[in-house]
Amino acid sequence: MTTVATPPAAVETLAPKRKPRQKTGPGSIFKYLLALIFLIIVLMPMYVLIVTSFKSGADIGVTSQWNLPETWTLASWEKAWNVLRPSFIRTFELAVPVAIISSLIGAANGFVLSRWRFPGADVVFTLILFGMFIPYQAVMIPLREIVTTLGIPPGITTLVFVHCVYGIPICTLIFRNYYATTVPEELIEAARVDGAGLLRTFGRIILPISIPGFVVTIIWQFTSAWNDYLFAIFLSNTRNGPITIALNALAGAQSPDYAASMAGALITSLPTLLVYVLLGRWFIGGLMAGSVKS
Template sequence: MTTTSAPAPPIPPLHAGEGGAGPLPSARTRPTGGFTVGRTLRYAALLFFLLIVLVPVYVLFVTSFKGAGDASPTRAWALPTTWTTDNWVAAWDALAPALWRTLQMVIPASIIAAVLGSMNGFVLSRWSFRGANIVFTVILFGMFIPYQAVMIPLLQLMLGLNIPTGVPSLILVHVIYGIPITTLIFRNYYQSIPHELIEAARVDGAGMLRTYFSVILPVSAPGFVVVLIWQFTSAWNDFLFAVFFSSSQNGPVTLALNNLANGALLQNYGVSMAGALFASLPTLVVYILLGKYFIGGLMSGSVKG
């Protein structure tokens, strides 16, 4: 004989005020994170620092459109009484050859240093050999040697090797001094790549070069973005190497800008400001277009996979 239990009575819905519980919060009634005192203070601090950064840009911009009599330190904050583009034309005529030489210098210097740093980083991170840590330490040691301490011996070495001054010497110097930082960035980045990829390539019979070109290089785009931006901006903004290894006739834009600012007894501030904007425009464009990839590339190598 079987017995069946009676079904449990249904639980009545809980209404507001019953059992001391109120209505369940809905998505519409939940707080949406409006402006609080802390958030307002943070935005105010960010706006304050943004204004500090933009003040020199404002002075550069407005002064570049002032005439020779209107551009003076006493009127640095004032708008031009008469807007003119003559300063931009004069600055372009003076800096255009140097801008072209700088492009001829920074593009190959950035690419060569990035490729060599990528190969070094791969070997030192994923193709271990005896003494790899010592070699890596020696390479990094080049980052901590002051440029001023080796400038004269380096110049004598360049002259002894009969390397022409100007663009060829600057390319070689920037490649040499770019290898330590590019090696460090790529070594940290390649350590985040799963080791199983390297092992699978070894099982398939791939050697070191085949593994690098077929497995590692296709996934190295974030690292190359970081390194190329770093090398491009450091080589473009360099002035010390330009003074030692070039002249006003074959030097980069930083040297030409210095000559433009100090080339006359009566300083034309408008032309100097326009020239400074011309010289900083390429690096500004690079950071605006590739800034988010730069941060993403740095973060992609910050943790190990």
């Protein structure tokens, strides 16, 4: 049996190439140092917020804002929770329906506008997108007049309707891009050959593969509705409004309790933080899924 010698050049070609070791030079050290400085600057207000929320009234002052509490107490958290608890529950009743309803409407609009090229589709899409560029401040007084004229009582129901309407343009844009660039045309054609109509194709085939788009729109709409203050101040009050109204009442008293205000701010931001922590890993992927053709 004859053994064929492998040329040295072939051996070098077959051998796995080692990645060149990156050198840590002064430029890299400077970038990491600069990032660390920016991180500290960003986290400084959060440090003051958390530390102050555990202080008693005697420990709070301009000169002692960076100091740790001499006595750690949860009294401010209990006070803030007692004030914010009713509006906390009402805000979930606002943000959850807004996120779901506007996402479903945006998904339906996006599917029709991306796959059903009816006459005037581009004009309809342009008119829908026009709603994204109308500032809230420009419609507040007319919107309040319409709600008053129609006899719609202020509160969570009115805010759900308004946020769903304002959320349709951005949800439609996200889903239209997602369906146009990610969902293959062959999938739609196969459903059409099997006798599925537009609604059945959307419900049985398109919705199950639309999770990345729904993650993006749900995070966006939930956060927008939860953090809204402008619509809330015009269309609700402290008795039937969301948590932003109650937080403003807690922090805007004549003798403000700074520790309770800090605790209330942390309680208010906790749900949106949890949403980003739980769904954030799919957020960027969902955005990119509708931006690049496969």
